[in-house]
Amino acid sequence: MLLNQYLEALLEDLRRSAEGNRMSRLTLKSESIEIDPDRAVAIGIIVNELVMNAVKYAYPDGAGPIHVVLNSQGDDLELSISDDGVGLAVKADPRSTGMGQRIVSAMANKLEASVERDPNHTGTRVILRFSAVSKPLAKVPVNAAK
């Protein structure tokens, strides 16, 4: 399936469900990328969590830009979710359940993705790097059963 189409539909649902204009400046930049549906779902969950974080925390006084960018180089994908807000606080918000972070880690694990923060970005920018294709299972030698 086409990952960019799936993410565009997901962001459109988020925009539609948002109160007021909180997600009016939510954008997606992506070329056309073909991906397995189960990987697309994991990516969608990550995007949903990180966009919701930006909505909840980045702009305490209202709203601002939130960008989802997907770049590919062959089978290597780089996904970033960024805002120009207050930046990640040292102490988690008391409203935090910690579930978001765990869900992101679990989905990143599934994708065998690296997750890092861009230290040079004003606001919050999380970058995930992973392969568009899942690693094939190790081949069992044909004579293993003999």
Ligand SMILES: Nc1ncnc2c1ncn2[C@@H]1O[C@H](COP(=O)(O)OP(=O)(O)OP(=O)(O)O)[C@@H](O)[C@H]1O
């Ligand atoms: N884009 C952001 N800008 C500023 N602070 C952020 C941002 N994203 C996360 N945070 C901070 O990091 C904390 C942890 O985020 P996390 O997603 O784990 O929890 P949560 O969003 O508060 O709760 P949950 O995801 O379980 O609903 C948040 O409480 C918040 O303080």
Ligand SMILES: [Mg+2]
């Ligand atoms: Mg969260």
